[in-house]
Amino acid sequence: MSNVVVCGVMARKPKDLTPRFGIGEWYGYNVTQLSGEERRQLAAETLKPKKERTPQLCPFQARKQGAVCSKDGGVCSLRLYSYAPHPETGRAMGIPVEGKQGDLRATCPYRFHEELDVFKWVGETILGDPDPLLVGEVGFLEAGATTDNEGGDDVGRIDMVLVSTKTQQGAPMAWAALEIQAVYFSGNAMKGEFEAFNDAAVDWVVFPAGRRRPDYRSSGPKRLMPQLQIKVPTLRRWGKKMAVVVDRAFFDSIGEMDNVPDISNADIAWFIIRFEEVEGQNRTRIVRDEVRYTTLERSVEGLTGGKPVPLPTFEGRINEKLFLPMTQGAVAGLLTFDDAEPPVADDGEGGEA
16 A cells, blocks of 8 residues: 545555455445445444344345345445545545446345346246246255165255246146356455445445455356256256346356357246446346347357367377477476386275275
């Protein structure tokens, strides 16, 4: 930090002035639309020991009356802020970045439950029913029998199953599977922001104290993609569709995917939402943005975020490693049989399993 003097008061200026991600929505409230006192009250409550906190209601869990926020710290979404000095104190203010980079990034899956509009949208699109029944956490995979276990336990579930209310008696059940994916974040914890907002002298949105970023690699390829690879092949055999709900920033982080023109040829329907500020209110709302139809294979390519290189290119890279100048020491990345350690003789002692 460097120091600047403003009106006789020493203020600290961050050395790194590049935009940072901070709190977007906090316990359902849009941080930029709260007063300094409202932010201070939330911060003071959040900084208390967990057992001493007053439970905060979650405005998005529409399926449950009086639902309490279960997310430690209560951060519903992130937002990117640029730095600006406060005109009177010189202290660091956070100015929301404009354009796509300034979009909210949902970090809590319940954020997508607002007024159940996403489920109505999926029901209308896939089932032709805007008011489907919602069944949560349905067991999809069962453990097989092992030496120590008879099997049968649930080892995998589908987040939500939407069941049409329009199915004729005696007809096959009409339903669709749904997965919601929020984004994880990597970097510093939010405590620095909570402490900054707890300062009674701060009546502005603070420039984020920590450095963090939405971790789309962990959220997409490492979490969402295996779920789709496990579940979609069976759904495909059953003749059922998978709906995946993400926000616009998440979808834009995915690599290019080839679309199919009609849902009948798709395995997966991507339902993409965005967030919109409501004038005169301290909350934002979900807005339906776009539906994309893809196959499982194209979705995996997009989530992987890369395309295989041509065979000649790959084999050329092999040759580069094979024929590196020997003056560089052992051939990089190449293990010969001579490099392998000889097997250790069995001395009769039991080793670690």
